[in-house]
Amino acid sequence: MAATLPATAACAEVGGQMLALVAELFPICRSITGDGLRQTLRRIGREIPLEIHEVPSGTRAFDWTVPKEWNIRDAYVRNARGERVIDFQASNLHVLNYSVPVRRRMTLAELRPHLYTVPEQPDWVPYRTSYYEERWGFCLAHRDLVALPAGEYDVCIDATLADGHLSYGECYLPGERRDEVLISCHCCHPSLANDNLSGIAVATELARRLADAPLRHSYRFLFIPGTIGSLVWLATHEAGASRIRHGLVLSCLGDGGAFTYKQSRRGDAPIDRAAAHVLGHAGAAARIVQFSPYGYDERQYCSPGFDLPVGRLTRTPNGEYPEYHTSADDLGLVQPASLAESLAACLEIVEILEQDRRYVSLNPKGEPQLGRRGLYGSVGGRVAPKETEAALLWVLSLSDGRHGLLDIAERAALPFAVVQQAAEALHTHGLLRPESKGEG
Ligand code: ZN
Numbered sequence: 027m028a029a030t031l032p033a034t035a036a037c038a039e040v041g042g043q044m045l046a047l048v049a050e051l052f053p054i055c056r057s058i059t060g061d062g063l064r065q066t067l068r069r070i071g072r073e074i075p076l077e078i079h080e081v082p083s084g085t086r087a088f089d090w091t092v093p094k095e096w097n098i099r100d101a102y103v104r105n106a107r108g109e110r111v112i113d114f115q116a117s118n119l120h121v122l123n124y125s126v127p128v129r130r131r132m133t134l135a136e137l138r139p140h141l142y143t144v145p146e147q148p149d150w151v152p153y154r155t156s157y158y159e160e161r162w163g164f165c166l167a168h169r170d171l172v173a174l175p176a177g178e179y180d181v182c183i184d185a186t187l188a189d190g191h192l193s194y195g196e197c198y199l200p201g202e203r204r205d206e207v208l209i210s211c212h213c214c215h216p217s218l219a220n221d222n223l224s225g226i227a228v229a230t231e232l233a234r235r236l237a238d239a240p241l242r243h244s245y246r247f248l249f250i251p252g253t254i255g256s257l258v259w260l261a262t263h264e265a266g267a268s269r270i271r272h273g274l275v276l277s278c279l280g281d282g283g284a285f286t287y288k289q290s291r292r293g294d295a296p297i298d299r300a301a302a303h304v305l306g307h308a309g310a311a312a313r314i315v316q317f318s319p320y321g322y323d324e325r326q327y328c329s330p331g332f333d334l335p336v337g338r339l340t341r342t343p344n345g346e347y348p349e350y351h352t353s354a355d356d357l358g359l360v361q362p363a364s365l366a367e368s369l370a371a372c373l374e375i376v377e378i379l380e381q382d383r384r385y386v387s388l389n390p391k392g393e394p395q396l397g398r399r400g401l402y403g404s405v406g407g408r409v410a411p412k413e414t415e416a417a418l419l420w421v422l423s424l425s426d427g428r429h430g431l432l433d434i435a436e437r438a439a440l441p442f443a444v445v446q447q448a449a450e451a452l453h454t455h456g457l458l459r460p461e462s463k464g465e466g
Contacts, residue, residue, distance in 0.1 A: 040369060041362030044227040047073075048280065048365075049357055051223050055118035058157055058214045058251035059083075059095040059192045066213050067195040070226065070249055074233040077198075080191040087261040090254060093157060095190025096124050103137065103164060104180040111174060112164045118216040119353050121183060122163030123155040128183045134176050143168035144352060151353035153218060157254075160187070167353075192258060195249035197233050201241030207379060208273035208336060209233070209372075210323050214251035218355045221344060224280030228368050235373070242380050243271065256323035260332060272297040272379050273336030275324045279368035280360030283342030284311035291317040291328035295335030299432060300378040304371055307441045315343075339375075341368065374442075381446050382432045384461035385425040385453065393422065399455050413440060417448035425449075427461040 051069060056062040067078050085092040101114035101121045114121050122142065140163040144152045148168040156163070162183055195213075209232065211225035226249060233247045250256055260267055273290075274297065285308065287301040293316065305312035319325055321344060327336040341364060349355045396402060396418055402411065420438040421431075429437075435445040452458045 037366040037370065038362065040231065041364075041366030044224075044231055044365040044369070045280075045357075045360060045362045047227045047230065048219055048223040048360055051226065052217055052219055052357060053118075055098060055216045056214055056222075057096050057123050057155075057216070058254055059093065059190065060097045062216070063214060063251060064193045066226075067193055067249060070195055070213075070230050073230050074197050074237060074247070076195045076249070078193055078195050080193055081258050081262075082191055083189045085192075085258065087254065087257040090257050092192045092254065092258060093124075094187045095192070096185060096187050097190075098125075098183070098185040101125070101164070101183040101185070102180075104182075105175075106177055106179075111170070111179070112166050117151060117353060119151045119153050119218075120165055121185075122161065122165060123153070123216060124157045124187070125162035125183045125185055126160045126187055127185045128162045128181055130181050131178055132181055133178055134174060137179055137181060140164060140181075141166060141171055143171050147348065147352060147354070150349075153215065153351040153353075153355075192251060192254065194251065194255050194259065195247075196259075197237075197245075197247040197249075199233065199236055199241060199245040199247075201244040203243055204269055205243050205271045206269045207243045207245050207376070208248065208270045208327070208334070209245065209276060210248040210250065210256065210273065210327070210336070211276045212252035212255070212322055213249045214255070217353075218351070219357050219360045220278050220280045220347075220355050221350060222277065224360055224365060224368070225277040228279045228365060228372060229276050231369055232372050232376070236376065244269075246270075250323065252322060253326065256326040260326060267332055267334060270327075270334050270336070272300075273327060273334055274301075274372070274375070275322050275327070275336060275338040276340075276372070277322055277338070278340040278342060278344060278347075280365050281341050281347060282361055282364055283347065284313065285368075285371060286313045286315060286340050286343050288315050288321065288324065288338040288340070288343070289317050290324070290335045290337045291330075291333060292335055293317060295337070296379070296382070296432070297335050297337050297375070299436070300375050300382070301337055301339065303378065303432060303435060303442055304374040308371060339368070339371065378432055378442050381442075382430050384427055384430045385421070385449055385458040386427045386461050387422050387425040387457065388459055389422070389457050390426070393419070394457055399457075401451055401455060413444050414448065416440060417444045418452065421445060421448045421452055422457065425452075425458055
C-alpha cells in the first residue's frame with residue numbers, strides 16, 4: 027500500500043474533521059456499559075465498517091465478570107429553594123460514574139462523604155468512577171463545595187444498574203495475510219476530550235484510510251470499554267489473539283505535548299522498533315518509555331499469558347497532564363494540528379509494518395555502477411541527493427537476505443521511506459529480488 031502522508035494543507039483539514047468527531051461525541055455520557063457507549067459506537071460505525079458486539083452481564087473473562095449495565099437519565103442535588111446546586115444536565119462528570127440510584131433528602135453533613143473534588147484545582151470537576159463497588163456520589167468544583175451552606179438537600183440519581191450487556195465495536199480489515207495488526211482504544215469515558223475521544227477519532231480516521239488501501243496484514247480495530255473490554259475480547263478470542271503480530275493502543279493524541287511511545291512488554295518487538303524509528307525522525311522531544319503494568323489496555327494485551335507485541339502511542343500520557351481526569355480535559359485541550367500529526371505518526375508506523383521486507387542483492391560482488399543505470403535521480407523528488415545515494419548504497423550493502431528495510435534504515439540512520447524507495451528503485455532496475463522468506 028502507499029499510505030503516503032497527508033500534505034500540510036490536507037493535514038489541517040483532516041485535523042479539523044477529527045476534532046469535529048471529538049466535539050460531536052463529547053456531550054455523551056459514556057461508561058463501561060450502557061446506551062452512551064452504544065450511541066458512541068453507532069456514530070463510529072457511520073465512518074467505518076464496525077460490528078457492535080453485546081456481551082451479557084455476568085459473563086466471565088478470566089478473573090473478571092462483566093458487570094451489570096448502567097444507564098442514567100438525570101441526577102442533581104437541590105437546595106431548599108429547589109435550585110440545582112449540582113446538575114448532571116450541566117456536565118455528566120458531576121455524577122460518580124456507575125452510581126447506584128438514590129433519591130433522598132439529607133443534610134450537608136450526610137451528603138458530604140459522597141462528594142468528590144480536587145482541592146488543588148478548585149475550579150475543575152474531577153472524573154471519578156465506581157464500577158465494581160456499588161456506591162453513589164457527585165463530583166464538583168472544590169470552590170462550589172466550600173460555598174455550599176449547611177442545611178437540607180434533595181439528592182437524586184435517576185439511574186439503573188441491571189442485567190444487560192457490555193458493548194464493544196470491532197472493525198476488521200482483511201489483508202493478504204491472516205497475520206494481524208491490532209489497534210485498540212478505550213471509549214468508556216464521559217465528557218473527556220483528550221483521554222478517550224482523541225484516540226477514538228485518530229483510530230477511526232486510520233481505519234477509514236486503511237479500509238481503502240491494499241493491505242499485506244489484516245487489521246483489527248477495537249473500540250472497547252477500558253480494562254473489562256480488552257479482557258472480554260481476549261477471553262473470547264484466545265486462539266485468534268495468537269495471530270496478532272503487531273499492536274498499538276491509542277489514547278491522549280490531541281494535546282500539544284510531544285509523543286510518548288510506551289514499549290510492549292517484550293520491548294524489542296517490531297512495533298517497538300517501528301514506533302521508535304518514526305518518532306526518532308519526527309524530531310522534537312518524542313519519548314520512548316519502557317513497559318509498565320499500569321496504564322490502558324496494554325496491561326491486558328501484554329499480560330504474561332498473552333505477551334502480545336502491543337505498544338502504546340500517546341502524546342502527554344495519562345496522569346502526566348494537570349487536566350487529566352477532570353473537566354479541564356475538554357475540547358479546548360484538543361488541537362486539530364496535534365490530531366493530524368498523531369494520525370500521520372500512526373500512518374508512518376503502519377507503512378513500516380506493511381513495507382518492511384528483506385531483499386537479496388543480485389550484484390553482490392563489488393558495487394554495481396549506479397550512475398550508468400540512472401539510479402541516482404530515480405528516488406523520490408523530495409529526497410536530498412546525498413540521502414538517496416546513501417540509501418541506495420546501504421540497501422545494496424545489507425541486502426543479503428538477513429536484513430530487512432527497517433534494519434537498514436536504523437543502521438543507516440535514514441528515514442524508512444527513503445530506504446524503502448531506494449529498494450523499490452533497485453528492484454525495478456533488476457539489482458534486487460525480494461527474499462521469499464522475508465517477513466515484516
Ligand atoms: Zn482515563
